[in-house]
Amino acid sequence: MSLSRRIRSYYSRYPVVSVVVTAGVIDMVIGGTTPAWSLFWLGLMAATGTLGWRWLAGRREIPPRPEPPRRYLTSESSASSLPMLRIDRRQNP
Secondary structure, X not given: OOHHHHHHHHHHHOHHHHHHXXXXXXXXXXXXXXXXXXXXXXXXXXXXXXXXXXXXXXXXXXXXXXXXXXXXXXXXXXOOOOOOOOOOOOOOO
16 A cells, blocks of 8 residues: 555544644644744644554554343243153163
8 A cells, every 4th residue: 555545544534633743744844944943842742642642542442342132032931841851771872
């Protein structure tokens, strides 16, 4: 998978995270090209903090709760129980 396709799929899957990372990268570029180092560090902290938060949130997935069993019959059956089978003594088990 190419890098541009991977970035597009990530951007569409997590739009808020992608916007904050994009804003942080733009702040880094503006702060790095001009002598505004505080803007550079602010953008670096925003981008890395958001990516770190997303990475931690992705690692701790909540396991799905098991569904309660579906019961189609009542717990008490209206039919009588099956009769006991007799063991034929000629056959060895």
